[in-house]
Amino acid sequence: MQVPLRLATWNVNSLKVRLPQLLAWLNTRTVDIVCLQETKLTDESFPKQELLDVGYQCHFAGQKTYNGVAILLRTDRVSAAEAVVTSLPELDDVQKRLIALTTEGIRVVCAYFPNGQSVGSDKYRYKLQWISTLTQWLRAELAKNDRLALLGDFNIAPEARDVHDPVLWEGQILCSDQEREGFRGLLALGLADAFRLFEQPERSYTWWDYQNLAFRRKMGLRIDHILLSPALAKICTACEIDVELRRQERPSDHAAVVATLKHGQSEKHHAPASKAHAAHR
C-alpha cells in the first residue's frame, strides 16, 4: 500500500483563538500528522474533544499564557502514538516547547524554539543553550530511529534567501551567526531541510509581522521548518507553505508548512545499516 503521508507544522499563536481556522483547515486539507506551537493553553483547557470530533487524536504539553505544543494524529490514517515525551530529558525547563512521539515507525518531534528576543540577551543565551540540548538529544534519537522528522517554529531564518531584507536583518535576532550555526548543527546530524529539497518560488516565507501590512508587502521570514532524516528525505515528494492560512480574517502571524511522504514499506523501518549499504552497490 502506497498512500502518501502528509506532515504539517503550524504556529497557531493561541489555539483558543485559532481553533475555528484549524478545524476548517483539517477538514479541507489531507494532513495526517499536525504539529502545533504556541497553543497558549493549559492541558485542562486543550480542545481535545473538538479535534477528536474531526478525526484527530491529540497529544499536548501546555502551560498558561505562553508556549505550548501539540501533535495531532489522524487516527484513521496513522497508528496510535508510542513513546510520547513532553520535554527535553536533559533540560530542567518549565517552558513547554517540545513534544515527541512515534507513529507509523516515524519519530515525530514538534518543537517551539525560543525566540531569543535580542542578540546577547539572557533569552538569547537560553535559546542557544536550548538548541544545543535539542541537538544532543536528537543525536541519540536518530541512533535509535531511522525515520525521524523535526517540525516546528525554529525561530531561525537559515539563509539570506529566507529573509525579505537580508541587509536590514543581518546579525539581528532570528538571523544571527550563532543561531544559523545552530541550524547548521541540526543539518550536520544528517537532517535535510525538506523545503529546500525542491525548487521553490522566490520570497517564500512562513512568518510576517502583524504590523505595517507586512504580509501584503511580502515582508516575511522563513522560520518554520520540517527537517527529515535521510530515510524520510528519500521518500519526500513535496514540501509547501500554506499561505492561505495567513490570508484569512484574524490570522496567526505564521503560515503552515506541509511535507508529503511516499508511505514506504514497513520493513524499511528497521532495515539494518549493513543491508542498506549493500543495496547501494
Place this chain on the structure above:
DNA sequence: ATGGCATGACAATCATGA
C-alpha cells in the same frame, strides 16, 4: 522614533512575540 499589531492576564497597563 525600538513604535506601529496581537494575545493573555488582568482589570489600565504590561510581558512577550519575531
